[in-house]
Amino acid sequence: MEFVEPIRDRNKIAAMKKLLAGSPRDHLLFIIGINTAYRVSDLLSMRYSDVMDSNGKLFPHFKLRETKTKKNSKVSMSKGVQKALTDYIKDNYKGNPDDYLFQSRKRDKDGNSQPINRKSAWRIIQEAAEQLGEKNIGSHSLRKTFAYHAYQNGTDIVLLQDMLNHSSPSVTLRYIGITQDEKDRVVQALDL
Template identity: 55%
Template sequence: MKFVEPIRDRKKIESMKKILSAQSDRDYLLFKIGMNSAFRISDLISMQFKHVINKQGKALSHFVINEKKTGKVNKIALSKSVKKSVEDYARKYYSDHLDEYLFKSRKGHNKPISRVQAWQIIRDAAAEVGLENIGTHSLRKTFGYHQYRNGTSIAILMTLFNHSSESITLRYIGITQDDKDQAVQSLDL
């Protein structure tokens, strides 16, 4: 498996949102939720409407997912913009069946898109904006990278990712020697 990077440039993230929004509501929402949560792609593509909305189509306050890899329950709040995107999507695609998959494949009845299809969606949009080494795992890493840069403590990120140490989380979210050097040089007491 090839090592993927977080998307560090917010302008590239916005460009990818525009590309995916023009391409498909489903692809845009996959990217939006992935960029705003700590979920792995296997958990994202398994999401059903019941994980994001109530019967009236209103967004829930939290995603509550039983993670496939760890078996642990992970509860993550939805931001305002994610709630709006979820409700917009539900208005168009929710058909009173909470067990339907959110990211439905166009092949077959009520099946989610595959990991490969999700990877292709993300990789193609990234390539269009000039990014390399980007894949589905980049969504989760990007979430962590920007949370950390925004001041979220490494302890909280460790919990969100179910990591066992700070060093694992820092390496995972792509905090590099350059980032460490910049932090020290910017203080200059």
């Protein structure tokens, strides 16, 4: 896999949302991805039962066991995520809570739904970004975009480090590209 960047420009985020709106599944993947610190593997493992109860009421939080770290994670659903989920469920839920949220057209041998794979998720995000003239954007950019904008919005780096399960704040800063951004600002501001 290539090194990917966060989507730093909020206008590009809005344009990506608009571009992906033609596919409700892909749009929801993008919305949840940029509003949580989840890896794409965790997003793709989500089932309807992970986001709503048996009466169709959304949970206030995502509660997942993260694939890579095996840690339990609880992430609040923002209003935008709740709206996107509500709209998606209304039009796509077929009554089986064990169905994957981000379904592929493929079924297993018993006819059960299968999620899209990581390569498909990467392609979805990468192709949409390319249409907007963005390079070095892929499915992992969703997680980085969340962290980048949370940091820019004043979230403490130690809290982000914990949310991303990183070993140190410096790893988190490097991960979201802040260190290079700050170095660039120093050079540009000095301009001797």
